Amino acid sequence: MAYFIAQILPYITVTVFILGVLYRLWRWAASRIVHNITLSPFPQSNAEVAAIYAREIILFRNIFKFDLPLWIGAWPMHVALFFVLGGHAMGIYFLGRQFVYIGMSEALSEHMSELLGTFFGLILLAGLLYLLYRRAAIDKMRRISNTSDYLHLFLLIAIVSVGNFMRLFPAYGIEYEPVKEYLTTLLMFRPAAIPDNPLFLTHLLLVQVLLMVFPFSKLMHLFGMFGMRWIENRVYKEPAPGLPNVDVAAARARGTGLPAGASDVA
Known part of the structure; x- marks a missing residue:
């Protein structure tokens, strides 16, 4: 079983993930945008669009404005997730010594890596538990939740809980070196050196x-939010592709929103 999990399943996983994401993105890109639906405030330049993107993606401004209780759990959880994923990548690549490059000793860097990983791991777990509580305890949330919503949360909680357990109890944890060696051989298509740690597996x-x-889940909002923001907040200088009975090419040539004359209508 360990051989399958560590040396065969990763290639299946990456294939399913990449093809699945590309398929979903293709479906979204191929869908017609029937109406121009730019929302207020109406951006007049790409710089303004970028500013709206930054506010929404970094600060979750709309959630903060319209659902503060959700923001209290969702924003810290996503920030912690960002640092946990970044910490995994940096810690494994630099073997916990990434802070040496800002003047720390190797020992202090490794300690800081462990400390920050534990801190953000606990914040991430707390945020996930809070979101699970909201779905279970708030009536309107229960009505719009389905089984998959709970399963996704339980899966995320399980992943984070196992990771936190390995950090909080080093006897059950694993060092960076064997993980880096394992991932390196995996990336080189010569999978070997399976770490001998049941919790890691x-x-x-x-x-x-x-x-x-x-x-194939709502977790695709990671990519979907960029498309949604582009549809809702981009600078419109032409009719949306797929608008019925409109010659988009003629409108684009005129530099106007909708064709003015009957000759421009297909």
Whole structure:
């Protein structure tokens, strides 16, 4: 089983994840945008569009404005997730010594890496538990939730819980070196050196399940939010592609929104 989880399943997982995400993005890109639906405030330049993107993606401004209780759990959870993923990448690549490049000693860098990983891991777990509580305890949330919403949260909570357990109890954890060696051989298509740690393999299996489910779930909002923001906040200088009975090419040539004359209408 360990051989399958660590040396075969990763390639299946990456294939399903990439093809699934590309398929969903293609479906979205191929869909007609029937109406120009730019929302207020109406951006007049790409710089303004970028500013709106930054506010929404970094600060979750709309959630803060319209659902503060949700923002209290969602924003810290996503910030913690960002640092946890970044910490995994940096910690494994630099073996926990990434802070040496800003003047810390190797020992202090490794300690700081462990400390920050534990801190953000606990924040992430707290945020996920809070979101689960909202779905279970608030009546309007229960009405709009389905089984998959709970399963995704349980899967995320399981992944984070196993990771936190390994950090909080080092005897059950794993060092950076064997993980880096394992991932390096995996990327070189010569999978070997499976870490001898049941909790690590459990963590790895759960992550792979999440990645395979990801493209076919609401977790695709990671990519969907960019498309949604583009549809709602881009600068419109032409009719939306697919608008019925409109010659988009003629409108684009005129530099106007809708064709003015009957000759421009298909």
